[in-house]
Amino acid sequence: MYLLDLGRFSKAHSSKTDMSKIVKLKKGFDLKLVGKANQELADFAPAQTFAIKPTDFIGLQRPKVLVNEGDTVKAGTPIMFDKAMDQVIYTSPVSGQVVEVKRGEKRKLLEIKIQADATITHEDLGKANLASLDRDALVAKIAGSGVWPSIIQRPYGIVANPADTPKAIFVSGFDTNPLAADYGFTLKGDENYFQAGIDALAKLTTGKVHLNLDGANPTPAVFANVKNAEINKFSGPHPAGNVGIQIHHLDPINKGEIAWTVNPYGVVQIGKLLLEGIYDASKVVAVTGSEVTKAAYVKTYTGANVSTFTKGNLNSGHVRVISGNVLSGEKISLDGYIGYYHNQITVIPEGDYEEFLGWIKPTTSKLSFSKALGIFSFLNKGEFKVDTNTHGEERPFVVTGVFEKVLPMDILPTYLFKAIVSEDFDEMEELGLYEIIEEDVALCEFVDPSKNDLQELVRNGIELLMYS
Amino acid sequence: MKALQNLFDKLKPNFEKGGKWEKFYTLYEGHRTIAFAPDLTTKAKGAQIKDAVDLKRVMITVVIAMIPALIFGILNVGYQHFLAVGEEVTWVDRALFGAMAVLPTLIVSYAVGLLTEFTFCVIRNHPISEGYLVSGMLIALVMPPFIPLWQVALATIFAVVIGKEVFGGTGMNILNVAMTARAFLYFAYPAQISGDQVWTYLSGETAVDGFSGATALSVAYNAGVEGTQTAVEALNAHNASIGGDFSFMNLFMGWVPGSIGETSTLMALVGAIILIATGVASWKIIVSGFAGAYVMGTVLNLLAVNEYMAIPPQYHWVMGGMAFGLVFMATDPVSAAQTETGKWIYGMLIGVLTVIIRVTNPAYPEGIMLAVLLMNVFAPLIDYYVVKANKTRRLQRATV
Known part of the structure; x- marks a missing residue:
């Protein structure tokens, strides 16, 4: 059975010790890129403006702005909410003045920009003793603070609905994405807040809180002594750190079930809310990529303008600034804003050039999962410099078996993608669309020789299911 | 290379919307992307970088993998001929003889197949796909050494049109294109592709006594x-x-x-x-x-x-x-x-x-x-x- 790769365990070996699991994943691909952030805080000039971008929040349907241009706000002052889910309040990350409410076509809300004060003051949201709060009061407290959007619902990967009770909550304690920030550095010293956040989460679910750690590397101090959560260890190449992959191996999501995920930064924020009574959006962000002269961390706030981090810090002029990582991030402009969920920016060269016989030239300097590019590419053990060129045009699905090698789940990706293309609702459900979101197929999109936009496709499929 | 790029740039307006060869845009694009890997970049959302491999690379790898078989085939056609007619000759002669028998088949297969493919791309206005790079070579390699060229052409057209294009082109076909070509000949013209007489190219000469062409x-x-x-x-x-x-x-x-x-x-x-x-x-x-x-x-x-x-x-x-x-x-x-x-x-x-x-x-x-x-x-x-x-x-x- 196993020899025939029937995929029952998706080639993962899992073993149970007590309750927690150790899962070794084999499928996937680690992208080794130039420009990893040094473990130091750089002295870049502080960002002046910050923005809340409604487009960051997937599933946000009818945003209603609560402030006007010129209003002064504190960190934690309500800025907007979703009329479709009005308990969840989006609040200001910093104190200062609302300088612009930017709208696009059809008055679509794009950005709410806030000019920050020199020293940040916070709304007093009230400290709370977890033991004395019942679940409803706890939900109301988190939902009103601005931290709630950190809680993501699976299936669909949307902001969680406070009215739901999830069957379990999952926190991935490591990020295997290219040039990802190291939580051991960005959350240094936040042990107590993290524990308080975990305790709060434990109250929100009828099931377990799973904290999934990197089984191949030492556990950072912030996660070392966590109680009140099930500790699982995952090892293997990217996407082993993706929470969706971890859920699949721990307690997969079936039709009709709801689970929540929170990233460690969100957990710390929940802890700070309870222990300090504030919405603290301060965040350590990794500035990475081959085109930054100094790749390092910078301490700022959620939604920071990136221009001060890149000004005078670029190796070349023709670059793309990405909020997030190169696999699932988003292009922003040189003076754009970091996304709510991102703790990393990546700067790489734009790839809008033609290359003479680029498709056939033998090379060891281009990054590829496939060995067809150069059987000798294993000689290049170093880090790769990548650009945004697609290296080819879009084609129908031809090559088979490649997606399977980078998706460590018992899912048949090609069939799932084809089900979405043909808008076959039953097939989408039966083939596991409830279990994945964009980031889980980001590697599939990267390796696809036919250059299809698979993350967009998956989102389209999810929307079909959500709104059907 | 700049000159070639300029030439393409100069030709481009003719193929764009409103240009005189607008219908043939796919041919322009197809040739330009063979000369130059295109300057396309990733979208604003989603994967910001893509793997350096594309379908062209995959297909050319298959073609490269078939070259040993092609070269051997050329030598062997010559070898079998001179063995059958009982002449002792050098390997150069065998290779030349083999090349004369094999290359026309290969050229016809590629020329006719690509022409058919291009025609469909223009009619349907879809991009030229790389699939035929492999099919063209395969069709030639599964033919007997002295099959009439018109049969190669006919089989190629049949395979590309009925085997592939009617299903929607590359990636959509149910049957292997080259096998379809061979099967077509096998059932339409069995005399030229089966039996004992077709596997050794005698080229009009008489075989030595005791020779049998059986496989x-x-x-x-x-x-x-x-x-x-x-x-x-x-x-x-x-x-x-x-x-x-x-x-x-x-x-x-x-x-x-x-x-x-x-x-x-x-x-x-x-x-x-x-x-x-x-x-x-x-x-x-x-x-x-x-x-x-x-x-x-x-x-x-x-x-x-x-x-x-x-x-x-x-x-x-x-x-x-x-x-x-x-x-x-x-x-x-x-x-x-x-x-x-x-x-x-x-x-x-x-x-x-x-x-x-x-x-x-x-x-x-x-x-x-x-x-x-x-x-x-x-x-x-x-x-x-x-x-x-x-x-x-x-x-x-x-x-x-």
């Missing part, structure tokens, strides 16, 4: 029918007087009559190594195909009621085009099974069917062509059950 497969089959000696003895005796050699080793090397590129198991294996090392072809199909043939050969040994059934199973690996078909045809990702589990079953059944057709069917001495086509048709069924098993696992998980 190993038909010699083995006849041994089974006659029953006077074992199949291996019959093979060893074949053409022995004039220096022909159907020993196991020589069948493996491929200095025997047959289609242009199919005779050498060794060269097919060289191709297999390239395809597997680059990850372009599924090793599962190749390995399970050879295993299936061996298993079926062994089963027939046990049942043996005639000498052909008793032939050692490894002979099936080296006779005819089995190795070539398994490595280059069965692994075509579009027409093969697409699930990883399905690939094992698909390859295995091709091996099994090939041997069954060879040994038990009097009409078709070679089984690989029909086995591949048959399994092409059944591949979606295999996948259907593998996919169903996946769905069932998900459903069971939900109910426990």
Whole structure:
């Protein structure tokens, strides 16, 4: 059975010790890129403006702005909410003045920009003793603070609905994405807040809180002594750190079930809310990529303008600034804003050039999962410099078996993608669309020789299911 | 290179909307992207970088993997000719003779196929796909050495139009394109692609006394029918007087009559190594195909009621085009099974069917062509059950 790769365990070996699991994943691909952030805080000039971008929040349907241009706000002052889910309040990350409410076509809300004060003051949201709060009061407290959007619902990967009770909550304690920030550095010293956040989460679910750690590397101090959560260890190449992959191996999501995920930064924020009574959006962000002269961390706030981090810090002029990582991030402009969920920016060269016989030239300097590019590419053990060129045009699905090698789940990706293309609702459900979101197929999109936009496709499929 | 870029830039307005050759934009784009990898960049959302491999690279890798078989085929066509007419000549002469027989077939296959493909791209206004790079080479390699060129052209058009384009083009076809071309000729013009007379190009000269143009497969089959000696003895005796050699080793090397590129198991294996090392072809199909043939050969040994059934199973690996078909045809990702589990079953059944057709069917001495086509048709069924098993696992998980 196993020899025939029937995929029952998706080639993962899992073993149970007590309750927690150790899962070794084999499928996937680690992208080794130039420009990893040094473990130091750089002295870049502080960002002046910050923005809340409604487009960051997937599933946000009818945003209603609560402030006007010129209003002064504190960190934690309500800025907007979703009329479709009005308990969840989006609040200001910093104190200062609302300088612009930017709208696009059809008055679509794009950005709410806030000019920050020199020293940040916070709304007093009230400290709370977890033991004395019942679940409803706890939900109301988190939902009103601005931290709630950190809680993501699976299936669909949307902001969680406070009215739901999830069957379990999952926190991935490591990020295997290219040039990802190291939580051991960005959350240094936040042990107590993290524990308080975990305790709060434990109250929100009828099931377990799973904290999934990197089984191949030492556990950072912030996660070392966590109680009140099930500790699982995952090892293997990217996407082993993706929470969706971890859920699949721990307690997969079936039709009709709801689970929540929170990233460690969100957990710390929940802890700070309870222990300090504030919405603290301060965040350590990794500035990475081959085109930054100094790749390092910078301490700022959620939604920071990136221009001060890149000004005078670029190796070349023709670059793309990405909020997030190169696999699932988003292009922003040189003076754009970091996304709510991102703790990393990546700067790489734009790839809008033609290359003479680029498709056939033998090379060891281009990054590829496939060995067809150069059987000798294993000689290049170093880090790769990548650009945004697609290296080819879009084609129908031809090559088979490649997606399977980078998706460590018992899912048949090609069939799932084809089900979405043909808008076959039953097939989408039966083939596991409830279990994945964009980031889980980001590697599939990267390796696809036919250059299809698979993350967009998956989102389209999810929307079909959500709104059907 | 700047000059070439400028030339393309200068021509571009003619092909754009409103230009005089607007309809032919896809041809312009197709040629430009062959000369230059395009300047396309990733979208604002989603993967910001993409793997350096594209379909062009994948397809050219398959073509490269077939070049050893092509070169060997050219030499072998010359070798077989001078062996049959009993002349001692140098390898240069053999190569030249072989090239004169083989290259026209190759050129016709590519020229006619690409023209057909381009026509469809222009009519349908879809981009030129790379699939025919491989099909064009394959069609030539599975032809007998002196097939009339008009038949090559006809088969190519049939395969591209009926085998591929009517289903929607590259990636959508059900049958392997090159096998479709060969099957078309096999049933439409059997005189030029079957029997004992077509595998050695005599070029009008007379063969030496005692020469027989039979292939190993038909010699083995006849041994089974006659029953006077074992199949291996019959093979060893074949053409022995004039220096022909159907020993196991020589069948493996491929200095025997047959289609242009199919005779050498060794060269097919060289191709297999390239395809597997680059990850372009599924090793599962190749390995399970050879295993299936061996298993079926062994089963027939046990049942043996005639000498052909008793032939050692490894002979099936080296006779005819089995190795070539398994490595280059069965692994075509579009027409093969697409699930990883399905690939094992698909390859295995091709091996099994090939041997069954060879040994038990009097009409078709070679089984690989029909086995591949048959399994092409059944591949979606295999996948259907593998996919169903996946769905069932998900459903069971939900109910426990």
